[in-house]
Amino acid sequence: MSATLSTPVPPPDVAGEPLELRRDKGTPRFGVGRTLRYAALIFGIVIVLIPVYVLLVTSFKGPGDASPVRAWNLPQIWTLENWKEAWTALSPSLWRTFQMVIPASIIAAFLGSMNGFVLSRWSFRGANTVFALILFGMFIPYQAVMIPLLQIFLDAGIPSGVPSLILLHVIYGIPITTLIFRNYYQTIPHELVEAGRVDGAGMLRTYWSIILPISIPSFVVVLIWQFTNAWNDFLFAVFFSNNQNGPVTLALNNLANGALLQDYGVSMAGALLASLPTLIVYIILGKYFVGGLMSGSVKG
Protein backbone atom coordinates (compact mmCIF):
# COMPACT_ATOMS: atom_id res chain seq x y z
CA MET A 1 0.00 0.00 0.00
CA SER A 2 1.78 2.95 -1.10
CA ALA A 3 1.71 6.60 -1.59
CA THR A 4 -1.19 8.91 -1.86
CA LEU A 5 -1.45 12.31 -3.28
CA SER A 6 -3.92 14.72 -4.39
CA THR A 7 -7.59 15.50 -4.57
CA PRO A 8 -8.95 18.98 -4.25
CA VAL A 9 -10.25 18.11 -0.85
CA PRO A 10 -10.22 20.62 1.94
CA PRO A 11 -7.08 19.90 3.92
CA PRO A 12 -7.59 17.80 6.98
CA ASP A 13 -7.70 20.20 9.84
CA VAL A 14 -9.98 17.65 11.34
CA ALA A 15 -8.93 14.48 9.66
CA GLY A 16 -11.60 12.75 7.71
CA GLU A 17 -13.82 15.79 7.89
CA PRO A 18 -14.82 15.82 4.22
CA LEU A 19 -16.50 12.47 4.61
CA GLU A 20 -18.37 13.51 7.68
CA LEU A 21 -20.09 16.45 6.07
CA ARG A 22 -23.66 15.38 5.80
CA ARG A 23 -26.00 16.85 3.33
CA ASP A 24 -29.49 16.46 4.64
CA LYS A 25 -31.16 19.14 2.65
CA GLY A 26 -32.55 16.98 -0.12
CA THR A 27 -35.81 15.28 0.69
CA PRO A 28 -35.12 11.73 1.79
CA ARG A 29 -36.25 9.24 -0.79
CA PHE A 30 -38.20 6.11 -0.10
CA GLY A 31 -39.33 3.27 -2.25
CA VAL A 32 -37.73 1.31 -5.02
CA GLY A 33 -34.68 3.48 -5.49
CA ARG A 34 -33.75 3.30 -1.86
CA THR A 35 -34.29 -0.44 -1.63
CA LEU A 36 -32.14 -0.99 -4.69
CA ARG A 37 -29.40 1.14 -3.21
CA TYR A 38 -29.42 -0.87 -0.02
CA ALA A 39 -29.43 -4.11 -1.97
CA ALA A 40 -26.41 -2.98 -3.98
CA LEU A 41 -24.57 -1.79 -0.88
CA ILE A 42 -25.22 -5.02 0.98
CA PHE A 43 -24.10 -7.04 -2.01
CA GLY A 44 -20.86 -5.07 -1.87
CA ILE A 45 -20.46 -5.87 1.81
CA VAL A 46 -20.93 -9.58 1.16
CA ILE A 47 -18.29 -9.60 -1.58
CA VAL A 48 -15.82 -7.65 0.56
CA LEU A 49 -16.34 -9.94 3.54
CA ILE A 50 -16.04 -13.28 1.71
CA PRO A 51 -12.27 -13.50 2.26
CA VAL A 52 -12.75 -12.55 5.90
CA TYR A 53 -15.23 -15.37 6.37
CA VAL A 54 -12.81 -17.85 4.85
CA LEU A 55 -9.93 -16.58 6.97
CA LEU A 56 -11.87 -16.80 10.20
CA VAL A 57 -13.54 -20.13 9.54
CA THR A 58 -10.43 -21.87 8.27
CA SER A 59 -8.31 -20.57 11.11
CA PHE A 60 -10.48 -22.48 13.61
CA LYS A 61 -10.64 -25.73 11.67
CA GLY A 62 -8.82 -28.86 12.68
CA PRO A 63 -6.82 -30.84 10.13
CA GLY A 64 -9.80 -33.16 9.51
CA ASP A 65 -11.89 -30.30 8.22
CA ALA A 66 -9.46 -29.46 5.50
CA SER A 67 -11.22 -31.48 2.80
CA PRO A 68 -12.20 -29.39 -0.21
CA VAL A 69 -15.80 -30.57 0.02
CA ARG A 70 -16.16 -28.79 3.33
CA ALA A 71 -14.18 -25.76 2.22
CA TRP A 72 -16.98 -23.28 2.78
CA ASN A 73 -18.56 -24.90 5.84
CA LEU A 74 -18.14 -23.88 9.43
CA PRO A 75 -15.63 -25.94 11.42
CA GLN A 76 -16.96 -29.29 12.66
CA ILE A 77 -14.97 -28.83 15.82
CA TRP A 78 -13.70 -25.38 16.71
CA THR A 79 -10.06 -25.52 17.71
CA LEU A 80 -7.39 -23.00 18.68
CA GLU A 81 -4.54 -25.23 17.51
CA ASN A 82 -3.90 -23.20 14.35
CA TRP A 83 -3.74 -19.99 16.33
CA LYS A 84 -1.29 -21.48 18.81
CA GLU A 85 0.91 -22.75 16.05
CA ALA A 86 0.75 -19.46 14.17
CA TRP A 87 1.59 -17.57 17.36
CA THR A 88 4.64 -19.76 17.94
CA ALA A 89 5.77 -19.20 14.37
CA LEU A 90 5.12 -15.46 14.21
CA SER A 91 5.48 -13.97 17.68
CA PRO A 92 9.22 -13.21 17.43
CA SER A 93 8.71 -11.42 14.13
CA LEU A 94 5.66 -9.57 15.45
CA TRP A 95 7.80 -8.20 18.25
CA ARG A 96 10.54 -7.20 15.79
CA THR A 97 7.99 -5.45 13.60
CA PHE A 98 6.90 -3.28 16.52
CA GLN A 99 10.53 -2.44 17.26
CA MET A 100 10.96 -1.39 13.66
CA VAL A 101 7.70 0.40 12.99
CA ILE A 102 7.50 2.62 16.07
CA PRO A 103 10.81 4.46 15.71
CA ALA A 104 10.45 4.56 11.93
CA SER A 105 7.07 6.30 12.22
CA ILE A 106 8.10 8.79 14.87
CA ILE A 107 11.32 9.89 13.20
CA ALA A 108 9.74 10.21 9.78
CA ALA A 109 6.87 12.19 11.28
CA PHE A 110 9.23 14.72 12.86
CA LEU A 111 11.26 15.16 9.71
CA GLY A 112 8.07 15.57 7.70
CA SER A 113 6.76 18.13 10.16
CA MET A 114 9.94 20.22 9.93
CA ASN A 115 9.94 20.12 6.14
CA GLY A 116 6.23 20.80 5.93
CA PHE A 117 6.58 23.82 8.17
CA VAL A 118 9.43 25.34 6.20
CA LEU A 119 7.90 24.63 2.81
CA SER A 120 4.53 26.03 3.77
CA ARG A 121 5.82 29.20 5.43
CA TRP A 122 9.01 30.15 3.74
CA SER A 123 8.79 31.01 0.09
CA PHE A 124 12.02 31.14 -1.77
CA ARG A 125 12.68 30.84 -5.44
CA GLY A 126 12.23 27.25 -6.41
CA ALA A 127 10.42 26.23 -3.22
CA ASN A 128 7.79 24.49 -5.30
CA THR A 129 10.40 22.71 -7.33
CA VAL A 130 12.12 21.50 -4.18
CA PHE A 131 8.77 20.24 -2.98
CA ALA A 132 8.06 18.44 -6.26
CA LEU A 133 11.52 16.85 -6.17
CA ILE A 134 10.88 15.57 -2.64
CA LEU A 135 7.46 14.33 -3.65
CA PHE A 136 8.79 12.36 -6.60
CA GLY A 137 10.55 10.20 -4.01
CA MET A 138 7.27 8.67 -2.94
CA PHE A 139 6.38 7.46 -6.41
CA ILE A 140 9.64 5.86 -7.43
CA PRO A 141 9.66 2.10 -7.67
CA TYR A 142 12.20 1.13 -5.05
CA GLN A 143 13.51 -1.45 -7.47
CA ALA A 144 15.19 1.46 -9.23
CA VAL A 145 17.44 2.14 -6.21
CA MET A 146 17.61 -1.31 -4.65
CA ILE A 147 20.91 -2.61 -5.99
CA PRO A 148 23.06 0.40 -4.97
CA LEU A 149 21.04 0.65 -1.75
CA LEU A 150 22.05 -2.88 -0.80
CA GLN A 151 25.65 -2.02 -1.59
CA ILE A 152 25.63 1.16 0.52
CA PHE A 153 24.10 -0.59 3.52
CA LEU A 154 26.62 -3.39 3.19
CA ASP A 155 29.55 -0.96 2.92
CA ALA A 156 28.31 1.11 5.83
CA GLY A 157 27.95 -2.04 7.92
CA ILE A 158 24.34 -1.39 8.83
CA PRO A 159 23.02 -4.67 10.23
CA SER A 160 20.27 -6.27 8.21
CA GLY A 161 16.86 -6.60 9.83
CA VAL A 162 15.38 -4.03 12.18
CA PRO A 163 18.10 -1.31 11.99
CA SER A 164 18.21 -1.33 8.19
CA LEU A 165 14.45 -1.30 7.91
CA ILE A 166 14.03 1.60 10.35
CA LEU A 167 16.45 3.65 8.30
CA LEU A 168 14.75 2.75 5.02
CA HIS A 169 11.26 3.53 6.24
CA VAL A 170 12.43 6.86 7.64
CA ILE A 171 14.19 7.88 4.43
CA TYR A 172 11.48 6.82 2.02
CA GLY A 173 8.73 8.01 4.37
CA ILE A 174 9.95 11.62 4.15
CA PRO A 175 8.02 12.54 0.97
CA ILE A 176 4.58 11.48 2.20
CA THR A 177 5.02 12.90 5.69
CA THR A 178 6.28 16.19 4.25
CA LEU A 179 3.28 16.32 1.95
CA ILE A 180 0.73 15.75 4.70
CA PHE A 181 2.29 18.28 7.06
CA ARG A 182 2.78 20.91 4.40
CA ASN A 183 -0.86 20.73 3.43
CA TYR A 184 -1.89 20.97 7.04
CA TYR A 185 0.34 23.94 7.86
CA GLN A 186 -0.94 25.83 4.85
CA THR A 187 -4.32 25.93 6.54
CA ILE A 188 -2.95 27.55 9.71
CA PRO A 189 -3.78 31.27 9.77
CA HIS A 190 -0.81 33.49 9.03
CA GLU A 191 -1.65 35.65 12.02
CA LEU A 192 -0.71 32.89 14.39
CA VAL A 193 2.82 32.69 13.06
CA GLU A 194 3.09 36.44 12.66
CA ALA A 195 2.06 36.95 16.27
CA GLY A 196 4.95 34.76 17.27
CA ARG A 197 7.32 36.74 15.11
CA VAL A 198 6.25 40.02 16.69
CA ASP A 199 7.08 38.54 20.04
CA GLY A 200 10.54 38.11 18.67
CA ALA A 201 10.48 34.36 18.28
CA GLY A 202 12.79 33.05 15.62
CA MET A 203 11.75 30.43 13.14
CA LEU A 204 12.96 27.57 15.30
CA ARG A 205 11.18 28.94 18.34
CA THR A 206 8.01 29.53 16.32
CA TYR A 207 8.16 25.97 15.11
CA TRP A 208 8.81 24.54 18.53
CA SER A 209 6.40 26.56 20.65
CA ILE A 210 3.61 27.53 18.26
CA ILE A 211 3.49 25.03 15.41
CA LEU A 212 4.31 21.74 17.12
CA PRO A 213 1.58 21.97 19.79
CA ILE A 214 -1.15 22.51 17.20
CA SER A 215 0.15 19.74 14.95
CA ILE A 216 -1.18 16.88 16.99
CA PRO A 217 -4.02 15.90 14.64
CA SER A 218 -1.59 15.78 11.74
CA PHE A 219 0.86 13.78 13.78
CA VAL A 220 -1.83 11.21 14.42
CA VAL A 221 -2.63 11.01 10.72
CA VAL A 222 1.02 10.72 9.72
CA LEU A 223 1.90 8.22 12.43
CA ILE A 224 -0.99 5.97 11.45
CA TRP A 225 -0.07 6.23 7.81
CA GLN A 226 3.59 5.43 8.44
CA PHE A 227 2.74 2.70 10.90
CA THR A 228 0.45 0.97 8.42
CA ASN A 229 2.84 1.34 5.51
CA ALA A 230 5.88 0.12 7.37
CA TRP A 231 3.95 -2.68 9.02
CA ASN A 232 2.65 -3.93 5.70
CA ASP A 233 5.88 -3.50 3.77
CA PHE A 234 7.26 -6.56 2.09
CA LEU A 235 9.63 -5.25 -0.58
CA PHE A 236 12.27 -3.80 1.75
CA ALA A 237 11.78 -6.71 4.12
CA VAL A 238 12.62 -9.22 1.44
CA PHE A 239 15.82 -7.42 0.40
CA PHE A 240 17.03 -6.22 3.79
CA SER A 241 16.14 -8.94 6.26
CA ASN A 242 15.75 -12.67 6.58
CA ASN A 243 13.53 -15.06 8.47
CA GLN A 244 15.64 -14.69 11.62
CA ASN A 245 15.64 -10.91 11.83
CA GLY A 246 12.81 -9.78 9.57
CA PRO A 247 9.34 -8.38 10.10
CA VAL A 248 6.09 -10.27 10.22
CA THR A 249 5.22 -9.95 6.52
CA LEU A 250 8.33 -11.92 5.69
CA ALA A 251 7.69 -14.51 8.38
CA LEU A 252 4.08 -14.87 7.28
CA ASN A 253 5.06 -15.32 3.66
CA ASN A 254 7.53 -18.02 4.66
CA LEU A 255 4.93 -19.67 6.83
CA ALA A 256 2.37 -19.70 4.03
CA ASN A 257 4.68 -20.50 1.14
CA GLY A 258 7.51 -22.37 2.76
CA ALA A 259 6.00 -25.61 3.96
CA LEU A 260 5.93 -28.52 1.58
CA LEU A 261 2.47 -29.46 2.65
CA GLN A 262 0.09 -26.53 2.68
CA ASP A 263 -1.45 -25.99 6.06
CA TYR A 264 -4.13 -23.47 5.26
CA GLY A 265 -5.45 -23.37 8.81
CA VAL A 266 -2.17 -22.19 10.30
CA SER A 267 -1.48 -19.80 7.41
CA MET A 268 -4.83 -18.14 7.79
CA ALA A 269 -4.57 -17.81 11.55
CA GLY A 270 -1.14 -16.30 10.89
CA ALA A 271 -2.54 -13.86 8.34
CA LEU A 272 -5.12 -12.67 10.86
CA LEU A 273 -2.50 -12.40 13.58
CA ALA A 274 -0.19 -10.38 11.33
CA SER A 275 -3.04 -8.03 10.38
CA LEU A 276 -4.38 -7.45 13.89
CA PRO A 277 -2.26 -4.41 14.80
CA THR A 278 -3.15 -2.45 11.67
CA LEU A 279 -6.77 -3.53 11.88
CA ILE A 280 -7.01 -2.41 15.50
CA VAL A 281 -5.54 0.96 14.53
CA TYR A 282 -8.04 1.17 11.69
CA ILE A 283 -10.98 0.33 13.93
CA ILE A 284 -10.03 2.69 16.76
CA LEU A 285 -8.64 5.57 14.72
CA GLY A 286 -10.45 5.00 11.45
CA LYS A 287 -11.27 8.67 11.07
CA TYR A 288 -7.60 9.59 11.09
CA PHE A 289 -6.77 6.70 8.80
CA VAL A 290 -9.15 8.11 6.23
CA GLY A 291 -7.69 11.53 6.92
CA GLY A 292 -4.29 10.19 5.91
CA LEU A 293 -5.68 8.80 2.70
CA MET A 294 -7.33 12.07 1.83
CA SER A 295 -4.83 14.57 3.02
CA GLY A 296 -2.04 13.68 0.72
CA SER A 297 -3.19 16.41 -1.58
CA VAL A 298 -0.43 17.57 -3.83
CA LYS A 299 -2.65 20.54 -4.27
CA GLY A 300 -2.35 22.83 -1.29
Next chain:
Amino acid sequence: MNHRFRRYGPPILLLAPSLILMAVFVYGLIGANFSTSITDNHSAATATGVEPTSTVWFENYTRLLGSEDFQHSLINLFLYTVVFLLGTLAIGFVWAWLLDKPIKGEGFFRSIYLFPMAVSFIASGVVWRWLLNSNQGENASGLNRLFQMIGLDFLQNNWWNNVTFGILAITIPAIWQLSGYVMALFLAGFRGIPDELREAGRMDGASEWQVYRHVLFPQLTPIMLSALIIIGHMSLKSFDLIMSISKPANYQTKVPAVDMYLAKASFDYADAAAIGTILLVLVAIVVVPYLIKTNRQEK
Protein backbone atom coordinates in the same frame (compact mmCIF):
# COMPACT_ATOMS: atom_id res chain seq x y z
CA MET B 1 26.22 38.19 6.84
CA ASN B 2 24.69 37.81 10.23
CA HIS B 3 21.39 39.11 8.88
CA ARG B 4 21.53 36.66 6.02
CA PHE B 5 22.15 33.81 8.36
CA ARG B 6 19.24 34.78 10.55
CA ARG B 7 17.00 34.78 7.51
CA TYR B 8 18.18 31.66 5.74
CA GLY B 9 19.87 29.70 8.49
CA PRO B 10 16.93 28.22 10.39
CA PRO B 11 14.89 27.06 7.40
CA ILE B 12 17.93 25.50 5.80
CA LEU B 13 18.76 23.85 9.10
CA LEU B 14 15.28 22.34 9.28
CA LEU B 15 15.22 21.21 5.67
CA ALA B 16 18.81 20.05 5.36
CA PRO B 17 18.56 16.53 6.81
CA SER B 18 15.70 15.59 4.52
CA LEU B 19 17.12 17.29 1.47
CA ILE B 20 20.42 15.49 1.87
CA LEU B 21 18.69 12.16 2.39
CA MET B 22 16.49 12.68 -0.69
CA ALA B 23 19.42 13.85 -2.81
CA VAL B 24 21.47 10.80 -1.91
CA PHE B 25 18.89 8.06 -1.54
CA VAL B 26 16.53 9.02 -4.34
CA TYR B 27 18.48 10.87 -7.01
CA GLY B 28 21.99 9.68 -6.19
CA LEU B 29 20.96 6.06 -6.09
CA ILE B 30 18.89 6.31 -9.26
CA GLY B 31 22.12 7.44 -10.93
CA ALA B 32 24.18 4.70 -9.28
CA ASN B 33 21.60 2.14 -10.29
CA PHE B 34 21.73 3.30 -13.87
CA SER B 35 25.49 3.04 -13.94
CA THR B 36 25.26 -0.57 -12.68
CA SER B 37 22.67 -1.32 -15.34
CA ILE B 38 25.10 -0.49 -18.16
CA THR B 39 27.78 -2.92 -16.99
CA ASP B 40 28.23 -6.65 -17.43
CA ASN B 41 27.82 -7.28 -13.70
CA HIS B 42 25.96 -10.55 -14.22
CA SER B 43 27.44 -13.01 -11.72
CA ALA B 44 28.31 -13.50 -8.07
CA ALA B 45 31.97 -12.97 -8.88
CA THR B 46 31.41 -9.57 -10.43
CA ALA B 47 28.75 -8.62 -7.90
CA THR B 48 31.16 -9.08 -5.00
CA GLY B 49 33.97 -7.36 -6.83
CA VAL B 50 36.13 -10.46 -7.23
CA GLU B 51 36.08 -10.00 -10.98
CA PRO B 52 36.06 -6.63 -12.67
CA THR B 53 33.13 -5.37 -14.71
CA SER B 54 33.15 -3.39 -17.89
CA THR B 55 30.69 -1.03 -19.43
CA VAL B 56 28.43 -2.49 -22.08
CA TRP B 57 26.16 0.54 -22.43
CA PHE B 58 22.63 -0.34 -23.43
CA GLU B 59 23.25 -3.98 -24.21
CA ASN B 60 21.36 -5.17 -21.12
CA TYR B 61 18.38 -3.05 -22.03
CA THR B 62 18.23 -4.21 -25.63
CA ARG B 63 18.66 -7.83 -24.60
CA LEU B 64 15.93 -7.61 -21.94
CA LEU B 65 13.47 -5.75 -24.08
CA GLY B 66 14.15 -8.14 -26.96
CA SER B 67 13.68 -11.30 -24.89
CA GLU B 68 10.35 -13.03 -25.09
CA ASP B 69 10.51 -13.72 -21.37
CA PHE B 70 10.71 -10.08 -20.36
CA GLN B 71 8.17 -9.06 -22.98
CA HIS B 72 5.79 -11.51 -21.35
CA SER B 73 6.34 -9.68 -18.05
CA LEU B 74 5.66 -6.33 -19.67
CA ILE B 75 2.48 -7.60 -21.33
CA ASN B 76 1.37 -9.04 -17.99
CA LEU B 77 2.04 -5.71 -16.34
CA PHE B 78 0.03 -3.92 -19.02
CA LEU B 79 -2.97 -6.27 -18.72
CA TYR B 80 -2.81 -6.13 -14.96
CA THR B 81 -2.70 -2.34 -14.87
CA VAL B 82 -5.60 -1.88 -17.29
CA VAL B 83 -7.90 -4.25 -15.41
CA PHE B 84 -6.79 -3.06 -11.98
CA LEU B 85 -7.52 0.55 -12.98
CA LEU B 86 -10.86 -0.18 -14.62
CA GLY B 87 -11.98 -2.39 -11.73
CA THR B 88 -11.08 -0.07 -8.87
CA LEU B 89 -12.37 3.04 -10.64
CA ALA B 90 -15.68 1.44 -11.61
CA ILE B 91 -16.37 -0.17 -8.23
CA GLY B 92 -15.04 2.78 -6.25
CA PHE B 93 -17.17 5.17 -8.23
CA VAL B 94 -20.34 3.10 -7.89
CA TRP B 95 -19.88 2.73 -4.14
CA ALA B 96 -19.27 6.45 -3.73
CA TRP B 97 -22.30 7.22 -5.86
CA LEU B 98 -24.46 4.86 -3.79
CA LEU B 99 -23.27 6.51 -0.59
CA ASP B 100 -23.40 10.07 -1.85
CA LYS B 101 -27.00 10.77 -0.90
CA PRO B 102 -27.83 10.53 2.81
CA ILE B 103 -28.38 6.94 3.80
CA LYS B 104 -28.62 5.16 7.12
CA GLY B 105 -25.53 3.20 8.02
CA GLU B 106 -23.26 5.13 5.69
CA GLY B 107 -20.40 5.01 8.16
CA PHE B 108 -20.73 1.26 8.47
CA PHE B 109 -20.66 0.67 4.72
CA ARG B 110 -17.71 3.00 4.28
CA SER B 111 -15.71 1.32 7.02
CA ILE B 112 -16.27 -2.15 5.63
CA TYR B 113 -15.46 -1.14 2.05
CA LEU B 114 -12.28 0.56 3.14
CA PHE B 115 -10.92 -1.93 5.66
CA PRO B 116 -8.98 -4.13 3.18
CA MET B 117 -6.64 -1.17 2.73
CA ALA B 118 -5.36 -1.63 6.26
CA VAL B 119 -4.26 -5.19 5.52
CA SER B 120 -0.98 -6.13 3.86
CA PHE B 121 -0.92 -7.73 0.44
CA ILE B 122 0.99 -10.58 2.03
CA ALA B 123 -1.77 -11.32 4.53
CA SER B 124 -4.57 -11.00 2.01
CA GLY B 125 -2.54 -13.10 -0.42
CA VAL B 126 -2.76 -16.01 2.03
CA VAL B 127 -6.51 -16.20 1.72
CA TRP B 128 -6.68 -15.26 -1.95
CA ARG B 129 -4.30 -18.05 -2.86
CA TRP B 130 -6.82 -20.42 -1.35
CA LEU B 131 -9.77 -18.68 -3.01
CA LEU B 132 -8.04 -18.74 -6.39
CA ASN B 133 -7.10 -22.39 -6.10
CA SER B 134 -7.11 -23.84 -9.61
CA ASN B 135 -8.52 -27.27 -8.73
CA GLN B 136 -11.88 -28.02 -10.28
CA GLY B 137 -14.59 -30.66 -9.97
CA GLU B 138 -14.17 -33.10 -7.09
CA ASN B 139 -11.12 -31.40 -5.62
CA ALA B 140 -12.31 -27.87 -6.05
CA SER B 141 -11.95 -25.56 -3.11
CA GLY B 142 -11.97 -21.79 -2.94
CA LEU B 143 -14.03 -19.84 -5.43
CA ASN B 144 -14.37 -22.80 -7.79
CA ARG B 145 -16.10 -24.74 -5.00
CA LEU B 146 -18.31 -21.75 -4.23
CA PHE B 147 -19.35 -21.57 -7.89
CA GLN B 148 -20.34 -25.24 -7.77
CA MET B 149 -22.36 -24.68 -4.64
CA ILE B 150 -24.36 -21.80 -6.07
CA GLY B 151 -24.90 -23.51 -9.42
CA LEU B 152 -22.48 -21.44 -11.45
CA ASP B 153 -20.21 -24.35 -12.39
CA PHE B 154 -19.40 -22.82 -15.75
CA LEU B 155 -17.53 -20.04 -13.98
CA GLN B 156 -14.94 -22.48 -12.67
CA ASN B 157 -11.53 -21.86 -14.14
CA ASN B 158 -7.88 -22.36 -13.45
CA TRP B 159 -7.36 -18.73 -12.37
CA TRP B 160 -3.75 -17.66 -12.36
CA ASN B 161 -2.56 -20.87 -13.97
CA ASN B 162 -3.66 -19.61 -17.37
CA VAL B 163 -0.54 -18.62 -19.32
CA THR B 164 -1.95 -15.65 -21.19
CA PHE B 165 -4.51 -14.21 -18.83
CA GLY B 166 -3.48 -15.76 -15.51
CA ILE B 167 -2.22 -12.39 -14.37
CA LEU B 168 -5.78 -11.08 -14.45
CA ALA B 169 -6.69 -13.45 -11.60
CA ILE B 170 -4.27 -11.45 -9.44
CA THR B 171 -6.19 -8.28 -10.19
CA ILE B 172 -9.19 -9.66 -8.27
CA PRO B 173 -7.53 -9.36 -4.86
CA ALA B 174 -5.89 -6.10 -5.93
CA ILE B 175 -9.28 -4.64 -6.82
CA TRP B 176 -10.75 -6.07 -3.63
CA GLN B 177 -8.10 -4.27 -1.65
CA LEU B 178 -8.18 -0.84 -3.27
CA SER B 179 -11.73 -0.18 -4.46
CA GLY B 180 -12.58 1.21 -1.05
CA TYR B 181 -9.77 3.69 -1.35
CA VAL B 182 -11.03 4.94 -4.70
CA MET B 183 -14.49 5.12 -3.16
CA ALA B 184 -13.15 7.35 -0.38
CA LEU B 185 -11.53 9.62 -2.97
CA PHE B 186 -14.71 9.91 -5.04
CA LEU B 187 -16.89 10.36 -1.99
CA ALA B 188 -14.74 13.25 -0.82
CA GLY B 189 -15.06 14.60 -4.34
CA PHE B 190 -18.85 14.36 -4.30
CA ARG B 191 -18.97 16.05 -0.91
CA GLY B 192 -16.61 18.78 -2.05
CA ILE B 193 -19.07 19.97 -4.68
CA PRO B 194 -21.09 22.88 -3.29
CA ASP B 195 -24.79 22.18 -2.91
CA GLU B 196 -25.56 25.39 -4.74
CA LEU B 197 -24.19 23.89 -7.93
CA ARG B 198 -26.59 20.97 -7.79
CA GLU B 199 -29.46 23.21 -6.80
CA ALA B 200 -28.73 25.57 -9.65
CA GLY B 201 -28.81 22.63 -12.02
CA ARG B 202 -32.13 21.44 -10.65
CA MET B 203 -33.57 24.95 -10.80
CA ASP B 204 -32.75 25.07 -14.46
CA GLY B 205 -34.96 22.03 -14.86
CA ALA B 206 -32.19 19.50 -15.32
CA SER B 207 -33.11 15.90 -14.55
CA GLU B 208 -31.16 14.04 -11.86
CA TRP B 209 -29.10 12.37 -14.58
CA GLN B 210 -28.38 15.66 -16.28
CA VAL B 211 -27.22 17.15 -13.00
CA TYR B 212 -24.77 14.28 -12.70
CA ARG B 213 -23.74 14.41 -16.31
CA HIS B 214 -23.19 18.16 -16.61
CA VAL B 215 -22.56 19.36 -13.09
CA LEU B 216 -21.06 16.60 -10.96
CA PHE B 217 -18.96 14.55 -13.37
CA PRO B 218 -16.92 17.48 -14.67
CA GLN B 219 -16.19 18.45 -11.07
CA LEU B 220 -14.91 14.95 -10.40
CA THR B 221 -12.34 14.94 -13.18
CA PRO B 222 -9.44 15.98 -10.92
CA ILE B 223 -10.32 13.18 -8.47
CA MET B 224 -10.49 10.72 -11.30
CA LEU B 225 -7.05 11.81 -12.42
CA SER B 226 -5.63 11.43 -8.90
CA ALA B 227 -7.12 7.98 -8.60
CA LEU B 228 -5.63 7.02 -11.96
CA ILE B 229 -2.19 8.21 -10.91
CA ILE B 230 -2.28 6.56 -7.49
CA ILE B 231 -3.62 3.21 -8.63
CA GLY B 232 -1.60 3.32 -11.83
CA HIS B 233 1.74 3.80 -10.13
CA MET B 234 0.89 1.19 -7.49
CA SER B 235 0.01 -1.22 -10.22
CA LEU B 236 3.31 -0.70 -12.06
CA LYS B 237 5.16 -1.51 -8.83
CA SER B 238 3.10 -4.62 -8.02
CA PHE B 239 5.19 -7.20 -6.29
CA ASP B 240 3.91 -8.30 -2.86
CA LEU B 241 0.62 -9.72 -4.00
CA ILE B 242 2.15 -11.75 -6.81
CA MET B 243 4.89 -13.08 -4.55
CA SER B 244 2.34 -14.12 -2.00
CA ILE B 245 -0.25 -15.71 -4.29
CA SER B 246 1.90 -17.47 -6.85
CA LYS B 247 5.47 -18.63 -6.59
CA PRO B 248 8.02 -16.01 -7.64
CA ALA B 249 9.33 -18.13 -10.48
CA ASN B 250 5.82 -18.65 -11.82
CA TYR B 251 5.85 -17.77 -15.51
CA GLN B 252 2.11 -17.09 -15.78
CA THR B 253 2.04 -14.21 -13.32
CA LYS B 254 5.49 -12.73 -13.83
CA VAL B 255 5.88 -8.94 -13.86
CA PRO B 256 9.06 -6.81 -14.06
CA ALA B 257 9.26 -6.32 -10.28
CA VAL B 258 9.37 -10.10 -9.84
CA ASP B 259 11.98 -10.44 -12.60
CA MET B 260 14.07 -7.89 -10.75
CA TYR B 261 13.84 -9.92 -7.55
CA LEU B 262 14.85 -13.10 -9.38
CA ALA B 263 17.75 -11.37 -11.14
CA LYS B 264 19.05 -10.04 -7.84
CA ALA B 265 18.66 -13.44 -6.20
CA SER B 266 20.90 -14.95 -8.89
CA PHE B 267 23.48 -12.14 -8.48
CA ASP B 268 22.65 -10.69 -11.87
CA TYR B 269 22.96 -7.14 -10.57
CA ALA B 270 23.21 -5.55 -13.98
CA ASP B 271 19.91 -6.99 -15.15
CA ALA B 272 18.26 -6.26 -11.80
CA ALA B 273 19.37 -2.65 -12.07
CA ALA B 274 18.24 -2.40 -15.68
CA ILE B 275 14.78 -3.71 -14.81
CA GLY B 276 14.64 -1.20 -11.95
CA THR B 277 15.40 1.61 -14.37
CA ILE B 278 12.78 0.37 -16.83
CA LEU B 279 10.20 0.42 -14.03
CA LEU B 280 11.29 3.89 -13.04
CA VAL B 281 10.80 5.14 -16.58
CA LEU B 282 7.33 3.60 -16.72
CA VAL B 283 6.33 5.23 -13.44
CA ALA B 284 7.87 8.56 -14.42
CA ILE B 285 5.86 8.63 -17.65
CA VAL B 286 2.73 8.45 -15.50
CA VAL B 287 3.74 10.63 -12.58
CA VAL B 288 6.03 13.40 -13.81
CA PRO B 289 3.49 15.19 -16.04
CA TYR B 290 1.09 15.07 -13.13
CA LEU B 291 3.59 16.55 -10.68
CA ILE B 292 4.49 19.29 -13.15
CA LYS B 293 0.84 20.08 -13.72
CA THR B 294 -0.01 20.35 -10.01
CA ASN B 295 3.14 22.33 -9.42
CA ARG B 296 2.09 24.85 -12.09
CA GLN B 297 -1.43 25.16 -10.76
CA GLU B 298 -0.08 26.19 -7.41
CA LYS B 299 1.87 29.15 -8.68
